[in-house]
Amino acid sequence: MSIPFTLNGKPTVYEGSAMDRLSDILRRDFQCPGVKSGCNEGECGACSVILDGVLVNACMVAAGRAYGTEIVTIEGFRETAQFAVLDQAFGETGAVQCGFCTPGMILAAACILQKNPDPTETEIRDGLSGNMCRCTGYNAIVNAVALAAKEGRGLW
Amino acid sequence: MADISKPVVKLDHSSKVRGQAVYLADHPMDGVLVGKTLRSDRARAKILSVAVPALPVGYVVADWRDVPGRNGVCIIDYDMPVFAEGTVEFIGDPIAIVAGPDEGEVLRILEEIRVEYEELEPVLDMEQSETEFYNFGYEKGEVDRAFHEADRVYEEVLETGYQEHGYLETNAIQAVVEGEKIRIRGSIQCPYYVQKAVAEVMGVPAEQVQVVQDVTGGGFGGKEDYPSILASRAAVVARKAGKPVRLVYDRREDMAYTAKRHPTKSRYRAAVKDGRVTAMEIDVLYNAGAYKTLSMVVLQRGTICANGVYNIPNLCVRGRAMKTNTVPCGAFRGFGAPQTFFAAEMVMAHIAKDLGIDPLAFKVAHLAKQGDETSTKGKYHFPVPLQAMSEKLVEASGYWEKRKRYVNQSKGRYRRGIGCSFSYHGAGFTGTGERDKIKAKAALEKRPDGRVEILTAGAEMGQGIFTTFAKIVAKELDLPLDRIIITLPDTDRVPDSGPTVASRSIVVVGELLRRAAIRLKEEWREGECQRVEEHFQQPDWQIPFDYATFQGDPYPTYSWGAHCVEVEIDTYTGEQKVLGAWGCYDVGTPIDETVVIGQMEGGFMQGIGYAHMEQMNYDHRGRIRSVSYSDYTMPTAMDVPKLEILLHVEKYPEGPYGAKGAGELPIVGVPGAYVNALEQAVGANFCHIPVTMEDTLQAGEGAGA
Numbered sequence: 074m075s076i077p078f079t080l081n082g083k084p085t086v087y088e089g090s091a092m093d094r095l096s097d098i099l100r101r102d103f104q105c106p107g108v109k110s111g112c113n114e115g116e117c118g119a120c121s122v123i124l125d126g127v128l129v130n131a132c133m134v135a136a137g138r139a140y141g142t143e144i145v146t147i148e149g150f151r152e153t154a155q156f157a158v159l160d161q162a163f164g165e166t167g168a169v170q171c172g173f174c175t176p177g178m179i180l181a182a183a184c185i186l187q188k189n190p191d192p193t194e195t196e197i198r199d200g201l202s203g204n205m206c207r208c209t210g211y212n213a214i215v216n217a218v219a220l221a222a223k224e225g226r227g228l229w
Numbered sequence: 230m231a232d233i234s235k236p237v238v239k240l241d242h243s244s245k246v247r248g249q250a251v252y253l254a255d256h257p258m259d260g261v262l263v264g265k266t267l268r269s270d271r272a273r274a275k276i277l278s279v280a281v282p283a284l285p286v287g288y289v290v291a292d293w294r295d296v297p298g299r300n301g302v303c304i305i306d307y308d309m310p311v312f313a314e315g316t317v318e319f320i321g322d323p324i325a326i327v328a329g330p331d332e333g334e335v336l337r338i339l340e341e342i343r344v345e346y347e348e349l350e351p352v353l354d355m356e357q358s359e360t361e362f363y364n365f366g367y368e369k370g371e372v373d374r375a376f377h378e379a380d381r382v383y384e385e386v387l388e389t390g391y392q393e394h395g396y397l398e399t400n401a402i403q404a405v406v407e408g409e410k411i412r413i414r415g416s417i418q419c420p421y422y423v424q425k426a427v428a429e430v431m432g433v434p435a436e437q438v439q440v441v442q443d444v445t446g447g448g449f450g451g452k453e454d455y456p457s458i459l460a461s462r463a464a465v466v467a468r469k470a471g472k473p474v475r476l477v478y479d480r481r482e483d484m485a486y487t488a489k490r491h492p493t494k495s496r497y498r499a500a501v502k503d504g505r506v507t508a509m510e511i512d513v514l515y516n517a518g519a520y521k522t523l524s525m526v527v528l529q530r531g532t533i534c535a536n537g538v539y540n541i542p543n544l545c546v547r548g549r550a551m552k553t554n555t556v557p558c559g560a561f562r563g564f565g566a567p568q569t570f571f572a573a574e575m576v577m578a579h580i581a582k583d584l585g586i587d588p589l590a591f592k593v594a595h596l597a598k599q600g601d602e603t604s605t606k607g608k609y610h611f612p613v614p615l616q617a618m619s620e621k622l623v624e625a626s627g628y629w630e631k632r633k634r635y636v637n638q639s640k641g642r643y644r645r646g647i648g649c650s651f652s653y654h655g656a657g658f659t660g661t662g663e664r665d666k667i668k669a670k671a672a673l674e675k676r677p678d679g680r681v682e683i684l685t686a687g688a689e690m691g692q693g694i695f696t697t698f699a700k701i702v703a704k705e706l707d708l709p710l711d712r713i714i715i716t717l718p719d720t721d722r723v724p725d726s727g728p729t730v731a732s733r734s735i736v737v738v739g740e741l742l743r744r745a746a747i748r749l750k751e752e753w754r755e756g757e758c759q760r761v762e763e764h765f766q767q768p769d770w771q772i773p774f775d776y777a778t779f780q781g782d783p784y785p786t787y788s789w790g791a792h793c794v795e796v797e798i799d800t801y802t803g804e805q806k807v808l809g810a811w812g813c814y815d816v817g818t819p820i821d822e823t824v825v826i827g828q829m830e831g832g833f834m835q836g837i838g839y840a841h842m843e844q845m846n847y848d849h850r851g852r853i854r855s856v857s858y859s860d861y862t863m864p865t866a867m868d869v870p871k872l873e874i875l876l877h878v879e880k881y882p883e884g885p886y887g888a889k890g891a892g893e894l895p896i897v898g899v900p901g902a903y904v905n906a907l908e909q910a911v912g913a914n915f916c917h918i919p920v921t922m923e924d925t926l927q928a929g930e931g932a933g934a
Contacts, residue, residue, distance in 0.1 A: 107248020171691030172245030173446030
């Protein structure tokens with residue numbers, strides 16, 4: 074079937090089964106390798122994308138659910154002013170190690186700040202808790218989000 | 230680069246943060262076949278027959294008969310077959326690989342293969358095992374006399390469980406045979422290990438095998454030996470198919486069938502005289518699993534540090550790695566040491582409590598000092614700063630005040646506790662391994678435009694060596710960082726600087742690069758191509774280590790760790806909450822403070838997981854039970870709200886700018902501090918990890934909560 078949706082600001086159509094996994098089709102058919110497959114069962118958050126403003130695990134979303142929605146992946150988000158602030162903050166605090174969780178973490182961070190431009194540390198940790206990182210111990214990522222909130226004041 | 234420790238933005242930051250770093254699975258499948266593995270579902274059996282259905286055009290099945298060279302993967306021994314031949318030894322032992330263009334079709338073929346077994350009785354309990362893969366021991370002082378003269382003798386049995394690496398990117402390898410050349414790429418810690426293993430399996434000289442590391446999503450030891458195994462299989466299938474074959478494990482496959490931290494069971498006897506531990510008699514069993522893999526060297530390291538950081542004058546230690554019909558264990562950050570450090574820390578804490586002394590004070594009184602003899606009659610040649618580090622830790626955590634306050638808790642629902650532990654880690658290969666086995670080489674190549682390329686086999690997997698290597702070279706050459714080139718290693722281009730393991734990269738390879746940079750600067754000729762190469766030399770003051778007697782310096786120097794953890798338990802639910810965690814680490818000069826703190830925080834968190842969250846075991850058939858992130862819980866951002874790292878610097882003269890090993894140190898001692906804190910909160914002793922919620926509840930009831 075034809076599934077129209079907006080990907081990173083551009084209208085597009087997926088021709089395939091509504092039961093296909095969103096993370097698979099984004100990676101394979103829409104050239105979004107920044108959507109990582111870490112577990113394919115909704116636990117690790119490496120495949121996080123923003124669907125109609127909400128952070129979702131793309132591996133847990135059927136393609137049919139994308140019908141008529143707006144989806145943002147790291148490939149689109151990296152062109153924004155908000156990304157530039159997060160990029161700098163992640164770099165400064167050393168929040169990137171192996172990098173596999175990073176695109177998902179960036180999108181999770183964006184959703185935290187979108188909802189609350191001035192979050193407390195607990196709110197940041199809560200907002201990141203669906204995204205696993207085995208390298209950093211999370212401090213650097215939490216600090217990066219706090220720094221981005223400060224440096225990006227007014228952007229969110 | 231005036232101050233080498235001053236943080237810079239990592240060299241691989243931009244590509245990773247933008248989602249442009251390409252991991253193996255991100256490459257399009259154009260013409261690449263998908264490979265999936267047929268595995269034994271019996272823990273121990275003879276294979277009577279394997280019936281493969283008719284294959285569609287373009288699909289292949291490869292098994293042991295397709296191995297052109299030796300059907301044994303070179304790790305330390307060759308006992309692990311590329312594909313099972315005649316017998317299977319654990320649930321998951323690979324029998325064949327099916328490869329073809331369509332994944333669905335490959336899986337369908339896999340489903341239709343019928344394997345007939347003659348089942349044999351598996352050995353699942355390491356204490357019942359009659360197959361001792363390795364047995365090491367050493368002794369010093371007069372142990373019998375010390376026990377004879379002791380005021381008290383303590384005896385405890387301590388157990389540690391599996392730990393799964395949990396790297397976010399699963400194991401992934403691709404192989405292709407092009408004429409004479411076999412090309413391997415993927416998620417790899419040790420390119421030259423993979424080259425050697427594949428060459429022997431394929432029956433070709435090593436130079437005919439090219440191994441290229443792709444961006445690697447975490448390793449922690451889990452990609453030390455396993456890629457050699459996976460690449461050997463991939464190469465065999467690729468040869469048969471005549472096309473590239475990619476093997477990317479799914480999470481459940483990775484968790485159930487790839488290496489993990491060895492479970493252990495240790496018996497400790499300790500003699501105490503006049504309030505001091507005078508002797509220890511230690512017997513440690515490591516559950517190696519079905520094949521030897523890296524158990525020999527894991528066991529060596531674990532056995533050597535079985536007395537912890539303490540000066541125990543009379544010591545008798547035995548360590549054995551036992552075969553069971555379970556998944557083969559392997560390397561995991563700490564490499565056998567977290568198990569024995571946990572045991573030593575708990576024994577010391579329990580003796581202290583029994584004597585009515587605070588565990589921290591008791592431990593401090595037993596700390597080894599510079600000049601003391603090590604467990605294996607080597608020497609602590611350099612400062613042992615643990616006492617100073619413990620003072621920093623006490624100040625940051627408020628240990629004494631809290632420890633006293635938590636003694637007299639009201640019998641409320643929530644109880645708190647605080648605990649401390651110590652650890653060390655010796656960087657580099659144990660004994661004379663660096664000098665005799667690894668013989669590291671590292672090179673620099675200057676291009677005519679004045680840019681300098683770093684050539685080593687060092688695998689960047691998140692630990693930051695692109696950045697730290699480049700900083701060392703930039704500093705010596707007095708060049709800006711952007712004039713230094715470093716890329717993922719390719720065995721066709723880089724010298725063998727050894728594997729990216731054992732916390733050795735900075736202290737060994739980093740120092741070679743520093744020396745190479747000094748030479749290049751001296752010989753610098755404008756506008757020309759130049760190459761300099763440096764080779765490892767063992768310091769002449771190191772007391773040679775004898776593997777037969779386990780005597781001498783196992784490591785030239787040590788990095789040091791002191792940890793404090795504060796917990797709160799809910800006595801109704803058993804839930805454990807970390808209120809605060811503090812680590813003080815001496816890794817010598819940090820080559821980049823942010824990189825080092827990132828390593829310490831990440832390792833500390835893995836230690837917290839190991840201590841109480843990460844539970845994995847196998848059922849009565851030998852099948853691993855926790856095979857997904859849903860069943861095997863690793864820490865999230867919510868689990869340790871406060872984690873503070875302090876650095877203490879004792880410069881090591883043989884390391885670059887005084888740097889020592891860093892990567893593994895932070896995980897090694899954490900469980901001892903965690904469980905010590907938990908014990909205070911619960912009011913009971915624990916002798917195993919992970920300590921689960923159920924354990925907390927049960928022990929609480931026993932303690933009359």
